[in-house]
Amino acid sequence: MHVNGKVALVTGGAQGIGRAFVQALLGKGAKVALLDRNSEAGQESKAALDEQFEAQRTVFIQCDVTDQEQLKGAFKKVIEHFGRLDIVVNNAGVNNEKDWESTIQINLLAANMENYGVRLNTICPGFVNTPILQSIDKEENMGQYYSYKDEIKNMMQFYGVMDPSIIAEGLITIIEDDTLNGEVMKITASQGIHFQEYSQTPFTSSKR
Numbered sequence: 001m002h003v004n005g006k007v008a009l010v011t012g013g014a015q016g017i018g019r020a021f022v023q024a025l026l027g028k029g030a031k032v033a034l035l036d037r038n039s040e041a042g043q044e045s046k047a048a049l050d051e052q053f054e055a056q057r058t059v060f061i062q063c064d065v066t067d068q069e070q071l072k073g074a075f076k077k078v079i080e081h082f083g084r085l086d087i088v089v090n091n092a093g094v095n096n097e098k099d100w101e102s103t104i105q106i107n108l109l110a111a112n113m114e115n116y117g118v119r120l121n122t123i124c125p126g127f128v129n130t131p132i133l134q135s136i137d138k139e140e141n142m143g144q145y146y147s148y149k150d151e152i153k154n155m156m157q158f159y160g161v162m163d164p165s166i167i168a169e170g171l172i173t174i175i176e177d178d179t180l181n182g183e184v185m186k187i188t189a190s191q192g193i194h195f196q197e198y199s200q201t202p203f204t205s206s207k208r
């Protein structure tokens with residue numbers, strides 16, 4: 001699918017990886033709805049992007065993705081505003097080991113989108129340089145894993161921390177290659193963008 005002229009919705013688009021996604025999609029000619037629960041960061045991001053791209057190509061919608069009504073309303077607004085919706089990027093995420101139920105609810109929201117006739121792919125990055133990494137030093141985020149914070153920092157040094165732009169490059173690859181569906185794209189500092197490979201099994205489903 002060509003990105004040019006398409007309409008994308010990016011959750012958690014106000015900062016970090018989501019912001020890099022929005023920027024890359026705009027750079028490829030898309031119109032983008034940037035959803036985030038953080039209104040201040042969302043508005044700041046839109047203002048910064050408007051300096052680089054035509055303002056009417058980006059809309060910020062405040063939305064907490066865990067609130068089904070807000071989320072449905074946001075999808076409706078995007079279609080009313082831009083007239084269509086072609087690409088959904090389920091990026092919003094938190095690191096909250098003390099409230100793992102809400103972490104799952106936020107981070108894995110897209111799991112039930114397969115019945116909408118869309119291609120569904122996932123991106124699994126290693127460490128990426130975004131504000132979420134500051135949560136490693138906070139007991140309120142790390143909970144029982146707080147005592148591992150120095151180990152995690154050692155891991156970050158060992159494996160490397162990537163720039164969000166490489167994750168955005170992975171997203172554009174997924175959108176542009178229509179053959180990709182059900183794929184797990186891994187992005188690491190040492191191997192770059194690559195895919196999880198699964199061994200072939202002899203059974204072929206009649207539903208494929």
Ligand SMILES: NC(=O)C1=CN([C@@H]2O[C@H](COP(=O)(O)OP(=O)(O)OC[C@H]3O[C@@H](n4cnc5c(N)ncnc54)[C@H](O)[C@@H]3O)[C@@H](O)[C@H]2O)C=CC1
Nearest residue numbers: 012014016017036037038064065092093127128130131132
């Ligand atoms: N930074 C990293 O090293 C890695 C990040 N990830 C995942 O990538 C995604 C993006 O993470 P980062 O950009 O690093 O984080 P970040 O903390 O910099 O940005 C996350 C954005 O999501 C928004 N958000 C959080 N909960 C929300 C909710 N309920 N509704 C709407 N918006 C909400 C935040 O306001 C923020 O703007 C997350 O799902 C994270 O788990 C995955 C692997 C590594």
Ligand SMILES: CC/C=C\C[C@H](O)[C@H](O)/C=C/C=C/C=C\C=C\C(=O)C/C=C\CCC(=O)O
Nearest residue numbers: 094095126127132133135136152159188190191
């Ligand atoms: C524990 C970190 C806490 C918070 C950050 C966020 O919640 C983020 O979502 C979590 C990221 C966790 C990353 C965990 C492991 C990363 C590993 C690597 O980067 C190494 C990957 C592959 C090794 C092989 C290779 O080098 O290619």
